[in-house]
Amino acid sequence: MPTSVPLPSVRRLPVYLDLLRQRATAGEETIACTAIAGALGQDPTQVRKDLAITGVGGRPKIGYDLAELIAGIESFLGWNDCSQAFLAGAGNLGRALVGYAALRDAGLEIACAFDTDPIKQAETIGQIQVLPLRRLRTLARRMHIHVGIIAVPAAAAQNVAELMIDGGITAIWNFAPQRLEVPPEVVVEDADMLSGFAVLSHRLQHRLHPVAGR
């Protein structure tokens, strides 16, 4: 029963996962947290603390079993069984997300895209169909979709969120620069690209230099 898990740790897990998969592909079977820390420029103690939240343990002198650790992170994040998502907004950002291979590695498959623009509806993105936005609600219900990605302009975001929630979607990944009002049982994560750029600008402006880790 983890009463609470440090959010920064959760954010770092995908970075570890990526490295671990590379090492596993390279044929390695175990890895020490000192090796992980070295490769990622982080503190070994922090790596150990982060990995501990997944419940996977290592063995002194040997390290962690790669396969076990990968499976542990995946199941902790719910990335082990693939889930389907609906994407609202078939603009450039939407297309980028459909083509973003790392999402599939995170167990997320974009099943369908939606847009209000009839021109976009005529197209497909890769294998993905673009349907009229008004069909989102009914299709989400019928296909039991629970994850929605919002990649529409800010002005349309709240409306799209409501359509998604009506359709039974309970988790929203929001790329629109717009705060969404949602009922408490719905989980929203804001992608918020500008906050990252703000950090870069600020460092540049004040000539501050890189920080280890993140």
Added chain:
Amino acid sequence: MPTSVPLPSVRRLPVYLDLLRQRATAGEETIACTAIAGALGQDPTQVRKDLAITGVGGRPKIGYDLAELIAGIESFLGWNDCSQAFLAGAGNLGRALVGYAALRDAGLEIACAFDTDPIKQAETIGQIQVLPLRRLRTLARRMHIHVGIIAVPAAAAQNVAELMIDGGITAIWNFAPQRLEVPPEVVVEDADMLSGFAVLSHRLQHRLHPVAGR
């Protein structure tokens, strides 16, 4: 001389800025931090602390002068005078970034895109030309570009970063899932889309619900 500025505060500034610009456009002239906090679902004390790092002050009973506060945040972040950036990678993500209007509001203009793919080189993205990657170094020097955006596959990222640095670029916004090795005077910010999705997945997996603020 701010010895150190809380990074979370820097991350929140663009969110405030967006709200403030909306209010200014709506013709308002002042705003209280309680009003900001209310609109964004945050704590008023935190908002005041965050705004204080920009050096802009408010007046009791009245609040902050909107124009002054907007200018203060912009100049703190260096978003007041527009700077030009080079984009490496003219795939979907690159195209999305070129079309991302909020970047222009953040004082960043993408001057040119680069790609190794001759097919992409024949295209333009909006008004932006796509040039062969090998021309990046010389052009960056000639045009005095200091900001680079990496939107290429992970395997190519390190090489691109080195080209950029050779060309005199000192700030890199990295969208590739790859840790970059750079000299200490170069500032790197990783966009790291998956960490946001990890938080969403984790909340969903453990049925945790929204957190005020961020």
Added chain:
DNA sequence: TAGATTGTTAATCGATTAACAATC
């Protein structure tokens, strides 16, 4: 004046780092 709001200092909370015993 009264009351809302700012700015600042102190208290709390949480995350990171350090220290160290247990273990293979």
Added chain:
DNA sequence: TAGATTGTTAATCGATTAACAATC
């Protein structure tokens, strides 16, 4: 065994929240 590594407890650090005096 010796030494590297884990897991855990304690110490430090930094950010958030609370309290309150100053002010318009």
